[in-house]
Amino acid sequence: MTKNKISKFLLYAAIALVFSLSGITHGKISIFEPLQPSVAAITSTIPSTAKAPWPIFQRVDALSFASRVGLQTVxxxxxxRSEDPFSxxxxGQSQELTKAANGNYAIYNNLDLGSGVEALMLRVSLDSGTNSVEVRLDSLNGPVIGTCTINNTGLQIYRTVPCPLNSNLAKNTLNNDTRNLVIKFTGSNSNMRFNWFAFWAKDTVxxxxxxxxxxPNRVNKGAPVIPISGRPVRTQNLLxxxxxxxxxSYxxxxxxxxxxxxxWMHDTYWTKAEDGKVYPTWHPPVDFNPETNMYCTYGHEHxxxxxSSEVFxxxxxxAFGYVSEQQEVNSPSHARHEDHFGHKVLVANNWYMYNAKNTSLKTTCDVTIKLHMGSHSPxxxxxxxHEMFVGGKCDGEEPFNLKHFALFGKAGQFKEPETSLCSLFVVAGISPNPIDQPLDGVHRAIPTKECFVRGTQKEQLAGVFDRSREFWLTGFAGGSFYFNLKNPSRFFDSSSATKxxxxxxxxYNSSHPMSKSLLCQEVLAAGSKVTWDDPRSPFRGTLNSNSHFSALAFGNSPNSVIYTDAYGKNAKTxxxxxxxxxxxxxVPVKAFHYKVDGHASLIPAGDYSAYGKNGVRAPN
Known part of the structure; x- marks a missing residue:
C-alpha cells in the first residue's frame, strides 16, 4: 500500500470511528440506535438480570418521588384500589398527591424507559373543569417529551388517562442508563389528585x-417459584x-x-410418557436466549x-396431550385434540382436609392438577x-395418579357466567369433535355477548367483571373441582363466523360496559391500539382465582394399578x-374419603403474567 493510500485509509477509518462514536450510521439503521452484536457471547448459565425485549408494564406510585415542589400528600x-384491578x-386505601397545579411538580428518578415509551398512564381525580400536565426528561430544565389535558372525571371519581410521549426521546440513554421524569402540573385547577402513573416499555432490564x-398467600400458600437464574442455558443438545x-402434541x-x-428452545422442554413417546411438558414463561444474550418469552404459560409440588x-x-394420543391410538375416528396453550398446572401443597366420616380426624394432602383450560378459542x-391429571398423596394413605379426560357438562353447549341476569345455557352452533363425547361433569361457564348487556346500565356496569370470567366445574378423584379464570381473551358471539x-x-366500543372498567382504561391509555394477542392486553387468560377442590375419595381397589377408558370409566384390573x-x-388399595371446605380449599389467586411483566399474551 502506498503512503498516499495509507493516509486515505487512515482518514476514512477515523471518519468511520467518529460516526460510530456519535451514533450516526448509514443505511437502514437509525441515528443514535446502539448496534447489537449479531452473535451473542457464550453464556453458560442464565443470568439473574438481563434485557427483556418485549413490552413490560411498570406502575409507579405518585409518592415514590425523589423530590417534589408544591404538591401535598393526602x-x-x-x-x-386501582393498583389492584383484579382485586x-x-x-388498602392509598395516599396520593394533591395541589397538582400552578407549576407544582414531582421528580421520579431511575426509571427504566427501555427503547421508548409511547404514553404515560396517569391515575387522577378531577371533580370539575380541566387541568394540564407537562412531562420533562431528566430534570426540570430538560426537554419536554409530552403534554396532555386532563378533563374532569366527576366528583370523587378516578380515571386512568393517557399522556402521549415522544418515544424517540422518552427512552434510556445510548448506554442503556435509566432516566428521570419530571411530571409538572401546568394548569390552574388545584383540585386534581394524582395517585400513580404507569407505562409499557420494551428492552428494559x-x-x-x-x-x-x-x-400472594392466603389460607393456603401458593406453590413456590423455583429460581431460573444460575441454571444452565438451553442448548440444542437438549432436543x-x-x-x-x-x-x-409435540x-x-x-x-x-x-x-x-x-x-428450538421451546422444543427442549419435553418428557417421555409410558408409551415411550416424546411429549411437550411444562416450561417457564420466560427464558434466556443464547442467540441474543437477552431474556426471551414464550408468550404463554402453563x-x-x-x-414445586411436594409429590413431584x-x-x-x-405429558401434555398424553390422553389425546392414547385415544387416537384406540379409536382414530373419535380422537380429541387440544392446542398447546391451554395446559395449566396447579400445585396444592399441605392442604388441610378432614375425614368425611369423622370430621375430628384431620390430615394433610398434597395434590398436583393439570387441566387443559383454553380460554382463547371456540x-x-x-x-x-378436556385432558386432566390429578396426582398426589394424603398423609398415612397410598398415592394416586389419575389421567383421563374430565367432562364439563354437555357437548355442543355451555353455560353463561353464574351471575345476575345470566346463567343461561347456550347452544354453541359448532359441532363437537369428536361428536360422541359423553355427558357428565357440571358445566363450562363462558362469557357471552348477550350477558354483558343485560339489565340496566347500572346493572351492566356493576356486574361487568363477574360477567367476563370463566368458571368450569367437574367431578374428578371423588371430588368436585372448580376452575375460575378472571381474564379470558374471548367471549361467545353468535354473530361472528368463529362464534x-x-x-x-x-x-374501543364506548357503549359497551367493559369500556368503563379499570382494565379498559389502561388499554385506552397504553399508546398505540392494543390487539387481542398483544402482551399489553390484560385479557390474556392468566389470572386464576378461587379455583379449588372439595374432596378426594377412593373406594377399595383389588390393585393399585387399574385401567379405564379415556373418560376414567369402566375400570378393570x-x-x-x-x-x-x-x-x-x-389408585389407593385402601379406601379413604377426605373433604375440605371454604377458604381452606382455595388455591391462592395467581397472575401467571406477573401483571404484564413476562410477555405472556393470548392465545394462552
Missing part, C-alpha cells in the same frame, strides 16, 4: 426470577434424539412476536412449576372433554383394548 378515596392483592408469576418417536408452538424464544416424585413432569364452547369475539375490542380400556391409573 389520603386517597376509600374505594380507590386479589389486598391493596428485569430479574428473571421476579417475573414468573404473582401469587429429543432423532430416533425418538414424537407425539402428535412441536406445535412457534414464536410470533418480537422477543419470543426460538422454536401455571405452576410441577417441581409421584406425578413427575406432565373449542370449549362445544367440547366438554367468538375478543374482550379487549370492547374497550387389566387393559382391554377391544373396549378402549387402556388408560393406566394409580
Amino acid at each position: 389520603w386517597g378515596g376509600y374505594n380507590e 386479589f392483592l389486598g391493596v 428485569q430479574k428473571i426470577d421476579d417475573i414468573q408469576k404473582i401469587q 429429543p434424539a432423532s430416533s425418538d418417536t414424537l407425539a402428535r 412441536g406445535l408452538w412457534s414464536p410470533a412476536k418480537t422477543g419470543e424464544c426460538p422454536k 401455571g405452576d412449576d410441577p417441581r 416424585n409421584i406425578v413427575g413432569m406432565p 373449542d370449549a364452547l362445544t367440547n366438554t372433554a 367468538i369475539s375478543r374482550t379487549v375490542d370492547t374497550c 387389566s387393559p382391554d383394548s377391544s373396549q378402549g380400556i387402556t388408560f393406566k391409573q394409580i
Whole structure:
C-alpha cells in the first residue's frame, strides 16, 4: 500500500470511528440506535438480570418521588384500589398527591424507559373543569417529551388517562442508563389528585426470577417459584434424539412476536410418557436466549412449576396431550385434540382436609392438577372433554395418579357466567369433535355477548367483571373441582363466523360496559391500539382465582394399578383394548374419603403474567 493510500485509509477509518462514536450510521439503521452484536457471547448459565425485549408494564406510585415542589400528600378515596384491578392483592386505601397545579411538580428518578415509551398512564381525580400536565426528561430544565389535558372525571371519581410521549426521546440513554421524569402540573385547577402513573416499555432490564408469576398467600400458600437464574442455558443438545418417536402434541408452538424464544428452545422442554413417546411438558414463561444474550418469552404459560409440588416424585413432569394420543391410538375416528396453550398446572401443597366420616380426624394432602383450560378459542364452547391429571398423596394413605379426560357438562353447549341476569345455557352452533363425547361433569361457564348487556346500565356496569370470567366445574378423584379464570381473551358471539369475539375490542366500543372498567382504561391509555394477542392486553387468560377442590375419595381397589377408558370409566384390573380400556391409573388399595371446605380449599389467586411483566399474551 502506498503512503498516499495509507493516509486515505487512515482518514476514512477515523471518519468511520467518529460516526460510530456519535451514533450516526448509514443505511437502514437509525441515528443514535446502539448496534447489537449479531452473535451473542457464550453464556453458560442464565443470568439473574438481563434485557427483556418485549413490552413490560411498570406502575409507579405518585409518592415514590425523589423530590417534589408544591404538591401535598393526602389520603386517597376509600374505594380507590386501582393498583389492584383484579382485586386479589389486598391493596388498602392509598395516599396520593394533591395541589397538582400552578407549576407544582414531582421528580421520579431511575426509571427504566427501555427503547421508548409511547404514553404515560396517569391515575387522577378531577371533580370539575380541566387541568394540564407537562412531562420533562431528566430534570426540570430538560426537554419536554409530552403534554396532555386532563378533563374532569366527576366528583370523587378516578380515571386512568393517557399522556402521549415522544418515544424517540422518552427512552434510556445510548448506554442503556435509566432516566428521570419530571411530571409538572401546568394548569390552574388545584383540585386534581394524582395517585400513580404507569407505562409499557420494551428492552428494559428485569430479574428473571421476579417475573414468573404473582401469587400472594392466603389460607393456603401458593406453590413456590423455583429460581431460573444460575441454571444452565438451553442448548440444542437438549432436543429429543432423532430416533425418538414424537407425539402428535409435540412441536406445535412457534414464536410470533418480537422477543419470543426460538422454536428450538421451546422444543427442549419435553418428557417421555409410558408409551415411550416424546411429549411437550411444562416450561417457564420466560427464558434466556443464547442467540441474543437477552431474556426471551414464550408468550404463554402453563401455571405452576410441577417441581414445586411436594409429590413431584409421584406425578413427575406432565405429558401434555398424553390422553389425546392414547385415544387416537384406540379409536382414530373419535380422537380429541387440544392446542398447546391451554395446559395449566396447579400445585396444592399441605392442604388441610378432614375425614368425611369423622370430621375430628384431620390430615394433610398434597395434590398436583393439570387441566387443559383454553380460554382463547371456540373449542370449549362445544367440547366438554378436556385432558386432566390429578396426582398426589394424603398423609398415612397410598398415592394416586389419575389421567383421563374430565367432562364439563354437555357437548355442543355451555353455560353463561353464574351471575345476575345470566346463567343461561347456550347452544354453541359448532359441532363437537369428536361428536360422541359423553355427558357428565357440571358445566363450562363462558362469557357471552348477550350477558354483558343485560339489565340496566347500572346493572351492566356493576356486574361487568363477574360477567367476563370463566368458571368450569367437574367431578374428578371423588371430588368436585372448580376452575375460575378472571381474564379470558374471548367471549361467545353468535354473530361472528368463529362464534367468538375478543374482550379487549370492547374497550374501543364506548357503549359497551367493559369500556368503563379499570382494565379498559389502561388499554385506552397504553399508546398505540392494543390487539387481542398483544402482551399489553390484560385479557390474556392468566389470572386464576378461587379455583379449588372439595374432596378426594377412593373406594377399595383389588390393585393399585387399574385401567379405564379415556373418560376414567369402566375400570378393570387389566387393559382391554377391544373396549378402549387402556388408560393406566394409580389408585389407593385402601379406601379413604377426605373433604375440605371454604377458604381452606382455595388455591391462592395467581397472575401467571406477573401483571404484564413476562410477555405472556393470548392465545394462552
